[in-house]
Amino acid sequence: MKTKTLPGTPLNLMLSILYMLCILSVSVTFALHFRPLYYFDISYLKLAETSGYSREEIRDNYDTLIDYNSMFNQDELEFPSFSMSEGGRIHFQEVKRIFVAVQYLAVVSFLLCVILTLYQRRRRDFRFLKPAAILTTVIPLILGLLIALNWDAFFVTFHHIFFQNDYWIFDAATDPVITILPDTFFLHEAILILVCVLSGSMICFFAGHRLNNQHR
Numbered sequence: 001m002k003t004k005t006l007p008g009t010p011l012n013l014m015l016s017i018l019y020m021l022c023i024l025s026v027s028v029t030f031a032l033h034f035r036p037l038y039y040f041d042i043s044y045l046k047l048a049e050t051s052g053y054s055r056e057e058i059r060d061n062y063d064t065l066i067d068y069n070s071m072f073n074q075d076e077l078e079f080p081s082f083s084m085s086e087g088g089r090i091h092f093q094e095v096k097r098i099f100v101a102v103q104y105l106a107v108v109s110f111l112l113c114v115i116l117t118l119y120q121r122r123r124r125d126f127r128f129l130k131p132a133a134i135l136t137t138v139i140p141l142i143l144g145l146l147i148a149l150n151w152d153a154f155f156v157t158f159h160h161i162f163f164q165n166d167y168w169i170f171d172a173a174t175d176p177v178i179t180i181l182p183d184t185f186f187l188h189e190a191i192l193i194l195v196c197v198l199s200g201s202m203i204c205f206f207a208g209h210r211l212n213n214q215h216r
Helices: 010-033 035-044 047-051 055-068 086-123 129-149 151-162 176-180 183-214
Strands: none
Touching: 010 086, 010 129, 010 183, 035 047, 035 055, 035 183, 047 055, 047 176, 055 086, 055 176, 129 151, 129 183, 151 183
């Protein structure tokens, strides 16, 4: 008789952590490439009026920035109609390194999740899904609370943690791209990420509940 691994065994624990990393990294990657949110914010935040650039110019420059941050893009960043300071260029290079690392994490963790989930399927052991859901929920709940309490403080603290310089503080005179990237847009991005993460967590929870009941 084949014995199932216990919920606390290394494989189940590793799978729970992998699922958490996969959901987080895939959510960030999805939010980064989900351009309709920004296109909506062009009108919602009245970016054309506040920046002085046309809607078409704003979209072209934003699309260029998103294309630059793709893990498949090896080109240097050159905005169609914006100048850029050396500090701005360095900051965007640092941002790209972070986003590329997240995208690689999304791919690797997803593939590992697929392979190990298929292995566990053969064993009819899905007890890693509920712990994965719990682990994945903790992070967005903490971040969501911090964002709700003080978005501005969260935004500044985030940059101090991930960047060891002040190049992220843009001057619109030398880096006009900042006029089309208001803080509110990043708040909307953060909310989208949290929604995606919580959705992934719920899927894991209910899938785990159903599959574990089926294979008791």
